Amino acid sequence: MPTSPANTSSIDFEFETFGDEDLEEMVKAANVFCQAAEPAGNFKGHWLTLLGRSGIGKTHLATRIHDRMKRKRDGERIITPTRWSSFIVRKIKWRTFVDEIMGGNWRITAWLIEPHFLYVDEIGDEAVGTREIVFSKFGNVCDARLGKWTLFTGNQSLENIASIDARVASRMLRQGNVVVDAGDRVQDYALRQLNSK
Numbered sequence: 409m410p411t412s413p414a415n416t417s418s419i420d421f422e423f424e425t426f427g428d429e430d431l432e433e434m435v436k437a438a439n440v441f442c443q444a445a446e447p448a449g450n451f452k453g454h455w456l457t458l459l460g461r462s463g464i465g466k467t468h469l470a471t472r473i474h475d476r477m478k479r480k481r482d483g484e485r486i487i488t489p490t491r492w493s494s495f496i497v498r499k500i501k502w503r504t505f506v507d508e509i510m511g512g513n514w515r516i517t518a519w520l521i522e523p524h525f526l527y528v529d530e531i532g533d534e535a536v537g538t539r540e541i542v543f544s545k546f547g548n549v550c551d552a553r554l555g556k557w558t559l560f561t562g563n564q565s566l567e568n569i570a571s572i573d574a575r576v577a578s579r580m581l582r583q584g585n586v587v588v589d590a591g592d593r594v595q596d597y598a599l600r601q602l603n604s605k
């Protein structure tokens with residue numbers, strides 16, 4: 409059966425949506441991302457940015473996507489042993505990136521540009537007071553990553569990210585890149601569990 413957009417909710421991310429439109433949209437976007445990225449040999453792609461308040465499951469969902477990308481990497485290793493290292497998968501926390509740049513490790517930008525799939529968790533976390541050089545270097549990473557599979561999570565709105573760094577926010581929306589911003593509408597998962605008892 410052909411895979412149509414209507415058929416994209418088939419991956420089980422062990423993610424509860426409670427029927428929330430915003431969470432449903434996140435899962436749908438995660439499906440589209442994985443189903444486009446997973447076929448063997450598909451190295452070129454787009455970005456997915458998951459935004460929304462703390463505790464709604466952005467990292468949970470992104471970690472499932474990251475796991476699937478690692479399986480793709482390992483699968484391609486088996487299918488095409490001669491190209492065993494070709495689908496490179498990496499993950500970094502925003503805070504680690506900030507620390508590396510502030511510590512003078514500018515080579516980290518090349519390490520983030522190289523992978524075919526990159527996941528950056530908690531982008532812009534505690535960005536107030538973050539030095540300009542960090543955003544300048546991150547902007548370079550973003551420029552070089554246009555057209556590559558890239559996943560961001562963060563608990564700031566796109567407007568906030570734009571006010572911190574317009575270059576990064578603008579690229580999140582370019583070339584078919586997708587932003588799902590749940591805003592303040594979705595409640596923290598743990599609170600919801602508590603309230604439903």
Ligand SMILES: Nc1ncnc2c1ncn2[C@@H]1O[C@H](COP(=O)(O)OP(=O)(O)OP(=O)(O)O)[C@@H](O)[C@H]1O
Pocket residue numbers: 422423424425431460461462463464465466467468469530561562563597598
């Ligand atoms: N929709 C969900 N379905 C299942 N588990 C969830 C869901 N949302 C959150 N959780 C669980 O709640 C905890 C917090 O979720 P998570 O860390 O993914 O939140 P977050 O949106 O990334 O928050 P932050 O912005 O603070 O990083 C995790 O243990 C996660 O597995």
Ligand SMILES: [Mg+2]
Pocket residue numbers: 466467468529530561
């Ligand atoms: Mg998180």
